[in-house]
Amino acid sequence: MTGVVTLVGAGPGDPDLITVKGRRAIETADVILHDRLIDKRALGWARPRAEIIDVGKRFGLEEEIQTSIMSIAIDRARRGFHVVRLKGGDPFVFGRGIEEWQTFVAAGIDVVTVPGVSSALAAGPIAGVGLTLRGIARSFTVVTGHTITDVGIAWDRYAAADTLVVLMGVANRQRIARRLIDCGRPASEPVVFVENATSETEFVVAATLAEVAAGEVQVESPAVWIIGPVIHSRVAFEA
Ligand SMILES: C[S@@+](CC[C@H](N)C(=O)[O-])C[C@H]1O[C@@H](n2cnc3c(N)ncnc32)[C@H](O)[C@@H]1O
Numbered sequence: 001m002t003g004v005v006t007l008v009g010a011g012p013g014d015p016d017l018i019t020v021k022g023r024r025a026i027e028t029a030d031v032i033l034h035d036r037l038i039d040k041r042a043l044g045w046a047r048p049r050a051e052i053i054d055v056g057k058r059f060g061l062e063e064e065i066q067t068s069i070m071s072i073a074i075d076r077a078r079r080g081f082h083v084v085r086l087k088g089g090d091p092f093v094f095g096r097g098i099e100e101w102q103t104f105v106a107a108g109i110d111v112v113t114v115p116g117v118s119s120a121l122a123a124g125p126i127a128g129v130g131l132t133l134r135g136i137a138r139s140f141t142v143v144t145g146h147t148i149t150d151v152g153i154a155w156d157r158y159a160a161a162d163t164l165v166v167l168m169g170v171a172n173r174q175r176i177a178r179r180l181i182d183c184g185r186p187a188s189e190p191v192v193f194v195e196n197a198t199s200e201t202e203f204v205v206a207a208t209l210a211e212v213a214a215g216e217v218q219v220e221s222p223a224v225w226i227i228g229p230v231i232h233s234r235v236a237f238e239a
Pocket residue numbers: 012013088089090091092093094095117118119120123166167168169194195196197198199221222223224225
């Protein structure tokens with residue numbers, strides 16, 4: 001009998017943010033294929049004999065590793081095992097969740113999905129910021145900062161967002177900030193970067209768009225970058 005693959009969102013870092021359904025999937029898995037940044041405490045819920053494989057991507061080898069992840073998962077599922085594919089945040093937010101699901105379906109394997117808490121949503125509350133706020137922001141937009149150099153990216157559309165949340169934007173932060181200012185966002189607009197949200201090394205950096213554009217803001221990846229007037233209403237609190 002063919003097994004099943006459960007695509008599980010591990011949340012942004014803190015294992016307490018994995019859903020109850022996600023934890024149950026980990027507890028019942030025969031095989032767990034997990035991303036590199038998953039908090040290892042979550043793997044402690046696995047059965048003692050579960051096969052646990054770190055399939056974190058290495059720079060420059062992403063496509064080869066992705067192909068190998070899929071073939072291991074398909075092989076184990078065809079042998080009747082319950083395979084958990086554990087991915088950071090939500091697998092369907094810049095996580096290739098749909099592509100992996102399609103690959104499993106094409107291989108004749110059943111898939112169960114367990115959404116996770118995306119870092120895009122978790123980072124705001126961690127930093128005292130709401131992504132929406134009555135009278136201030138009716139919407140938010142989540143964009144990747146990885147592809148800023150691609151031709152045809154309409155930054156004027158993103159610049160018009162009420163609240164803009166940028167993932168994978170640390171390396172290109174200066175260029176993105178300049179582009180947003182060129183597209184009409186106030187240079188004085190407040191921003192926060194939330195590094196390693198919900199982990200022990202979590203760190204919040206507050207600045208303005210002008211400061212980011214000038215290269216004056218130090219920040220390390222992974223970080224979620226939040227831009228918009230909602231930050232004026234940021235709650236100051238002692239963590
Ligand atoms: C490939 S995307 C995956 C996003 C993931 N699927 C999610 O829903 O959070 C990786 C980016 O997510 C963001 N990210 C993921 N986990 C994070 C965390 N704990 N703290 C801050 N940013 C995080 C960073 O912008 C990072 O570059």
